[in-house]
Amino acid sequence: MTEQSDLRLLPWVGPEGKPCYLSTNEGDGFMSRLADRIEADQLDTASELLKHALQVLDHRTGDFDELPLLAAQLTAALRDVLRVATSRGSRLATPEHLQEGLPSDL
Incomplete structure (x- = not known):
């Protein structure tokens, strides 16, 4: 199973208004490029x-x-804009010096 942090929040919602996520290792795949264009x-x-x-x-x-x-x-x-910020913020790498001393459940 993919962890939540490995998923990209997409800039649209599903039919029931629920968030949509993309699971991919490719930052340049079709869906990633489409999401980038829609965010822009x-x-x-x-x-x-x-x-x-x-x-x-x-x-x-x-x-x-x-x-x-x-x-x-x-x-x-x-x-x-808040969805874009949330999506982009969750994809930022946390520098190791900031991870030190953090509880493991964060």
Whole structure:
């Protein structure tokens, strides 16, 4: 059985809203590249939404009638960005000097 740390959290959820994971040793396989591309798109979308939200809040563009839609879009983007951060963070190698002295159940 593969340990949780050996799995990559993918940037999408399954049909029931549950997280999807990829078990692979290949960082350049088809599914890994697809996940990388989707993560990049999600981060770009979040960046664009943030720029738009700042403009709306600064009264430069748009009107406050669009705030509920903007809040929903920002919420979805934040969820995606947190999933990307979690996925990437779990794949970072922990330097050995940080592992020393850690309980074995961590």
